Amino acid sequence: MxxxxxxxxxxxxxxxxxxxxxxxxxxxxxxxxxxxxxxxxxxxxxxxxxxxxxxxxxxxxxxxxxxxxxxxxxxxxxxxxYPGQWLPEPVVTGLPAADGFAPDPAERAVRADQLGTALLVVLERLTPEQRVAFVLHDVFAVPFGDVAEVLGTTPEAARQLASRARRAAHGPDTPRHSADLAEQRRVLTAFVAAVESGELEQLVRVLAPDAVSIGDAGGHFPAARRPVVGAESAARLLLGLFDQARRRGGLRVRPVLVDGTLGWHAELAWPDGRTMRMVTSFAVHEGRVTGVFNQLNPEKVGELPPLGPDAAWPPRW
Known part of the structure; x- marks a missing residue:
């Protein structure tokens, strides 16, 4: 044994x-x-x-x-x-070493099992069989013969399931994410500066025209019940949220990796005495933010360790 x-x-x-x-x-x-x-x-x-x-x-x-x-x-x-929008439980890890931000052609292969929040959200639209076929074959390179054994079908049917999932994962309404860590850092630095400025036009320039903002509070905190789509609509929502956080005071943030992409772990004192914990992740494509994902359901982030005294806003990667 x-x-x-x-x-x-x-x-x-x-x-x-x-x-x-x-x-x-x-x-x-x-x-x-x-x-x-x-x-x-x-x-x-x-x-x-x-x-x-x-x-x-x-x-x-x-x-x-x-x-x-x-x-x-x-x-x-x-x-x-489920009450409101659903996001997966974030996998939060520390930032890479300083030189880990350098562009590396092999980086995408090294991080092949890190799907990012954007793709995990898309996977929710798939049938269970499509999702299993996609994750096993496209993420973990499991041969279709083995995938078929899991699904109780033929290799050709498993191939078709993965193909349908792949098309959905790269559909026109999917937040695109292709940036390496170095580009993510550049774009998110501009994103934070735009939020700090409070200027709508500056933030809109950082967001893709079809950018989407999704928040999962699980009914524990106020959150939009549907995705907010479009650069201007998402920018207005985000500026409003950060303005409220600043007025309440006490916003603390630690930069982290969320499902392999840059993001942050934040804490904010809530008016009723609770501490609101939030994990934010991003999708970045062609120099702009295409997706902002805020996970603030205590049932999904409650096990994260409290932030230390070095956590502060704005975050710096």
Whole structure:
């Protein structure tokens, strides 16, 4: 059993990445990985059974993906009843070393499993089968034969599911994100300066014409119930939000990576005495912000550690 546990722990990070990107929920992803362990330890406790598994990562990925597929199929009703807009639970990590912002042709390949919030939002529009096919094949390079095994279909059908998902992910109403970290830093520095200025026209110039702003409060804080689309509409909303934050005072921000892209973790004192925590991520394409995603549902950001005394506005990457 110790040997099985060691083998599984070596794959836990990979399985968690797969499940997180399929489900958009850290807690649900952890549950899926734990259930994968239970099935693994039960099915392969006999050394003879374990010896027949030549590709352990493949076996574990298939098992975990089937569990995620079941969760996705049952989650539809829960998502339809969700109060307001829905965003995935953010995966928040520290900033890279100073030289990590340098443009690097290999950066996109290195970050291939970091979808960014924009694409995770798009994945919510897909059927469970399309989402599983897309994540497994396009993100984690799982062959279509293995994807078909997860879905209980043929490789050709799995290929078609991934193709439909790909078209949806790159559709005209999808916030585009193609910037490396260096470009993200340049654009977001201009974004913060525009917000600081309070000038509508300056902020509009930083936003793409079809930019979208989405906020997920889960019913705990005020938030727009539908996406705000268009540079001017989004700019007015964002300037209003930051003006309210400044007037309340106490806004503190720490720059972070959110699902592999630049963003920030913020805290603000709410009038009723609560501390509002928020994780903001962005989509950046061709020198402009195409998407602003504010996650302020305490059920999704409540486990983040409190900000230290060095956190302040404006953020500097």
């Amino acid at each position: 110790d040997e099985l546990a060691g083998e599984f722990e070596a794959e836990r990070g990979h399985l968690l990445a797969v499940a997180q990107r399929m489900l958009g929920s850290r807690s649900e992803a952890e549950d899926a990985v734990q259930e994968t362990w239970l099935r693994y330890s039960g099915a392969l406790a006999d050394p003879a059974d374990r010896a027949r598994i030549r590709d352990l990562r493949g076996w574990l990925t298939t098992t975990c993906s089937r569990l995620c597929l079941d969760v996705l199929r049952s989650a539809r009703v829960r998502r339809e009843a």
